[in-house]
Amino acid sequence: MLKLIWLIPILPLAGVAINGLFGKRLSRRAVGLIGCGVVLAALLVSAGAVLELSRLPEDARYFETSLGTWIPMGPIGDSGTMTAIPWGFALDPLSSIMILVVTGVGFLIHVYSVGYMEHEDGFARFFVYMNLFMAMMLTLVLGSNLLVTFVGWEGVGLCSYLLIGFFYDRPFDARTGLSCADAGRKAFLVNRIGDFAFVIGMLYLITTFGTLDYRGVAAAINGGGDGHHALLVAVGILLFIGACGKSAQIPLYVWLPDAMAGPTPVSALIHAATMVTAGVYMVVRMSTLYAHAPEAMAVIAVVGALTAIFAATMGITATDIKKVLAYSTVSQLGYMFAAAGVGAWTAAIFHLMTHAFFKALLFLGAGSVIHGQHGEQDITKMGGLRSKLPVTFATFITATLAIAGIFPLAGFFSKDEILWGAWSSGNKIVWGVLALSAGLTAFYMFRLTFLVFYGKYRGEHHTFDHAHESPKAMTVPLMILAALSVVGGWIGIPAVLGKTFLGRDVNVFHHWLAPAVASAHGAPGFGAEHGASLEFALMGLALAIALAGIGVAFVIYRKREGMAASIAQRFRPIYVMWRNLYWVDEFYEATILKPFYATSRFFAGFDRFVIDGLVNATGIVADITGQLLKLFQTGYVRNYALVFLMGVVAILVYLATV
C-alpha cells in the first residue's frame, strides 16, 4: 500500500472530475455516493499505507515516491549541484497522522454533508469543492517538499474561498455588511498576505540550500545550519507569517470568523479540523529549522499564546453559535502554535488531532442545531433544545467537556501536554496565559451549551415546535466523532500518568511521532528535570481552572437569570470592547484599507483623467486629422490616380537629380 500513496490525493481528484463534469446530470444520491466514496477510498488507502509504515523499524519509517520532475533547474545557491523539484510525495509518522485525520474526519463530514446539504442548490458543486479540498489537503500533507506542499496550501486556500462563498448570493454579517462572497474574498486576500511571506521564505530556503525537500533542508541545517542563523530566523518567521494566514493567528486571524459564511460542514472540515491546522503542521514539519532558530520559536510561542487568550475573550461575548466556535478555533490554534513555539512538537500535533475530533464534532453539532431550527444561528434566541435534539445534545456536551479539558476526555491529555511543555521549557508566562485561556475556554463553551440546550426557548415558538433531530446521515458521524473525542486522547497519555497508574509509558503517540520531529535541543529550558509531583500539581491546577470556568458559566447562565446582563452592564467598556472584537476589523480598515482605498482612488482619478485623457486625446487628434484628410478623399478614382502619379513624378525627379 505504501507505493500507492500518490493515489491518496488523486482519488478525491477523480471525484472532482466525475462530479464536476457530470454532476448536473447525476442524481443527488449518485453525487453523494461518489463524493463520499472517493474519500472513503482515500481513507482506506491511507490506513493501509500507515499500517505498512508502522511495520517498518522505527528509524526507517519513511517512504518517498515521485510522479516525475516538476521544475528542472540549474545549479542554485551554494550547493552548485543541479537541482530539480519533483512531484514528490512522502509518508512518515507525521504525515501519516495528518492523512488519517484528514481522510477520517473528512469522510465523516462528507457523510454528514449528504444530510446537511440535502435541501440546498448546488449539491454537486458542493461535493466537487469538498473533494477538491480533500485532494489539495492531502497533497499538502503528503508533499515531500515545500513546493508541493505549497500547491496544496494554495489549493486548500482556493477551496476555502470557493466554499466560504458557496452561498455567494446571500448576505452574511449584518454588523460589517459582508455578503458570503465578500467573506470568501476576505479570506482569500488575508491569506495572500501570509502566502506572500511564505513564498519569500521558500525562495530564501532554496537559494541558500538549493533544495526545498524537507529531508534535504533538515539535513542541510543539521549539517551547517548554524552558519546561517540569521537567515534561519528570518525564514522561520516568514514561514510562520504564512502559517498565521492559513491558521488564523494574530494579526491575520480576521478572516476565520467571517469564514463561517460557508455551509457548516465546511466550517467543520476546513475551518476547524483540517485546513486551518495546516500552519501548525507546516511549523512542525520544519521543526529542524525552528530548533535552530529559537528567536523564531519565541515569536511563535508569544503569538500563539496571545491568540489563544485574545480569541477566547472574543468568544465570550459572541452570540452567533458558529462564531463562538470560530473564536474557539482561533484560540485552540493559538494553543497549538504556543506548543510548537515552546518546542512541544508532539503536543502540538496531538492537540491538532484531538482538536480535529472535538471541534469537528462541535461544528457538526452546531450544524445539527441550525439544521434543526431551519437556519437559526443566534444563541440568544435558542434555549432548551436538549429535549428536541437528544443525540445532538449528548454528542455536543461530550465535545464541550473535551474541549474544556475535563479528564479523561481527549482535550485533557492534549492540553495538559501543551501546558506541561510550556512549563517545563521554562516559559512560565506562556503557561500562565494558556492556563487562563483554558479557563476561559471552559467558560464560553459552557455558556454556549447552557444557552442553547438549557433554559427556555427564547426564539419564536413555532420554530421551537418544529425543531427536529437531524437525519441518520448526520447523527451517525456525530456519534463516531463523540466516541473519538472521548478515546482519542488515550493514545497520548502522558508518561507520568502511564508510569504512575499503569506501570509503563503508554504514550504511543509520542513515540510514534518522535522520529519525525526534531528533538528541541537548544531551545531554552529544555532538558531541565522536573519532578513528577510538579507535573501532577500542574495537571490538577489546569483541571481546577477548567472546572472553575464551568462553574462560573453555570452560575451566570444557569443559576441566576439576568446576571449576565448585569455583569455586562458593570464592566461595560470591556463588554463593548469584546463585543466589537477589539475593533480589530475597524483598526485594519482605518490603518490599511482606508489608505489603500485613498491611494486607489487617486490612481483611479489619475487613470481616468490623465491616462484616459491621453487615449481620448489620441482619438480626438485622429478624428480631427481624419476630418482634414477626408477632404482629400473625394471618392473619384482619378483624383487618387493623379496624386499617385504626382508621387511617381516626384520620385522620378528625385532619382533623376540624385
Add this chain to the structure above:
Amino acid sequence: MIDPRLVLVLSAVLLSLGVVGVLTRRGAISILMCVELMLNAGNLAFITFARINGGPEAQIFVFFVMTLAAAEAAAGLAIVIALFRLRGTTDVDEINLLKW
C-alpha cells in the same frame, strides 16, 4: 537606321497619353482601354530593349504582359458588366457608395 532613343521616347509619349486618358475619362471601359494603351507603351519599350540587347528575355516579358492584359480585360470587363447590372452605369464618378 532607327534611333532606339526615338522609339523609347515614342513609348514614353504613348504612356503619358494613356495616363492622361486614365486621369480624365469617366467611363470604366474607357479607363480600361487607356490602361491597355499604357501597357502597350510599356511593351513597345520592352521590344526596343530586346532589340538593343538581342536576347529573348524582354520579348518574353512582353508575352507575359499580353497574357496579363488578357486576364485583366476579362476580369475587368466582367466587373464592369456586374457593375452595370447593379447600378445601370459604367461611369466611375457615379460609383461612390464607399465615399466618406
Add this chain to the structure above:
Amino acid sequence: MELIAFFVLALLLIASALVVITNRNPVTSAVALAFNLVAIAGLYMVLDAQFIGLLQVIVYAGAIMVLILFVIMLLNLREEARAHPVGTFQRILAPVTTLLFAIVIGRAVWLSAPSSFPEKTEGFGTAASLGKELFTRFYYPFEAISLLLIVAMIGAVLLAKRKVS
C-alpha cells in the same frame, strides 16, 4: 525605308492614341485603340520582333479589343459624360503632371539608351527561339501566367454570371 515606316507608324500611333483618350464615343475610342494596337504591331515588325508583332495582332486586336467592343455594344454605351465639374483641379493638374512625367521619363530614356541598334542577332524574334526560351528557362513563369489566366477566366465567369435565385 525603316525610318520612314517608323515615322509613319509613330504618327499613326500618337494620332490614334489621342483619339482614344479624347473621343467621348467609346466605340470610336475602342476602334482607335485597335488601330493603335495594330500600328504598334507594325512597329514591332519594323523592330524585327516578328513573332511578338503577330501575336500582338492576334491577342490584342483580335481578341481583347473585340471583347471590349463586344461589351461596349452589349451594354449599348453611348456618349460618355464630360469629366465632373468638381475636377477643375484635376483638369489643370492632370495634363501638367503628365507632361512633367513624360519629360522626366523621356529625358531618362534619351540619356540612357544607345543611339543605334546593334546588328540583329541570329533568330531574333522568331517563334522558334522564343518558344524554346518559354518552355525551358521561363517554364515556371509560363505555368504561373497560365494559372493566372484560368483564375481570371473563372473570376470573369462568376462575376458576369446572372444570379440564379
Add this chain to the structure above:
Amino acid sequence: MVDIIINFLKIVIVFSLLMLCVSIMTWVERRLSAVIQYRLGPNRVGPFGLFQPIADGVKFLQKEDIIPAEAHKLFYVLAPALAVIPALCAFAVIPFGPTVTILGKQIGLVILDLDGGLLWAFASTGLGVYALVLAGWSSNSKFSLIGGLRSSAQMISYELPMALSVVSVVLVSGTLRPTQIVVQQAGSFLHWNIFGGGFQLLGFILFTVAGYAETNRNPFDLPEAEGELVAGYHTEYSGMRFAAFFMAEYINMMTSSALGITLFLGGWQLGLPARWLPEPGWLLWGAQILAFVVKMAFFQFLFVWVRWTLPRFRYDQLMNLGWKGLLPLSLANLAVTAILVVYGVVGH
C-alpha cells in the same frame, strides 16, 4: 529593286485572280444550287450564263449608295473595306506553288514568306471581325447590331478550335512557315498531314467545321440569318458596299480553304512519290499549281454543297457545339498529337 517589282507583280496577279475567282464563285454557287434544287440557275448572260457576275457587278455599281441617317458615317463606310482587306491579307502567306526559276531568278510562289506565316493568317482573319461588328453597330439598326454581336461572339468562339487544330499541325511540322509545311508533305499523298504525315484527320475535320463558322457560311450563317435578322450586319448596306461584304465572304472562303489545303492536304504537292515526278521544270511546276487549284475548287464545291444541303443551327446550338463539342475535341486532338510527337511517331 527587282524584288520589289516581283513582289508587286505577285500581288497584282494574286489579287486579280482572287477577284476573278470570286466572280466565278458567285456564278458557280448559283448554278450549283440550281443543280441541287433541280432548276437551271442563271443561264442567259453569255455561255452558260458565265457573264452573269459581270452583269451583277454593273448592277451593284449602278445602285444607290444608301447611308442611314442615324448611322455612324465613318464606321459605316469603313466597315466593308475592313471586311475585304484582312481577307485579302490573309491570303498573302498561302503558297500556291513551288519555288520556280524565272530568268535565272528563284521566285517562291507566295507573296509573303514569313517565319510566322500562320500567325499572319490568323491575325488577318481575326481582324476581319471588326468589319462585321462595326457594320452592325454603325448601321444603328437592331438587326444589324444583333448580327454584329452574333458574328463577333461566333468568330471568337470558333477561332479557338480552329487555332488548336492548326497548333496540332504546327506541332507535327515544327514550324509556322506555310511554305515549309508544304515542302514537308512532299511525296505520296499518304505523307500529307491529314494522313500518315500527322494523323490529323480529326484536326482536319475540326478545322473545316470551324472554318465554316469563321466564314459565316451555312450552317453557321447566323449573323445574317434571313429569317430572323433580315440580313444581319449588312441589312442596311446596298450597292458596292454590300458587294464588298459579299466579296469578303468569298475571299474568306478561299483563304480558309487554302489554309486547310496547305496545312492538311499537302498544299500544292501532287501527292505522288518523287520518282514518278518529272524533273523540276515548268511541267512539274505547272502541274503543282494546277494541283493547288484543283484542291481549291474541290473545297469551294464543298462549301456550296454544304450550304444547300444542311439547315441552319440555332444560336445556342452553335455556341454549345463550339464550346462543348469542338473545343474539347480539338484539345484532345492536340494532346494526342503531342504524345505522338514526343514518342517520335510523327514530326519533322
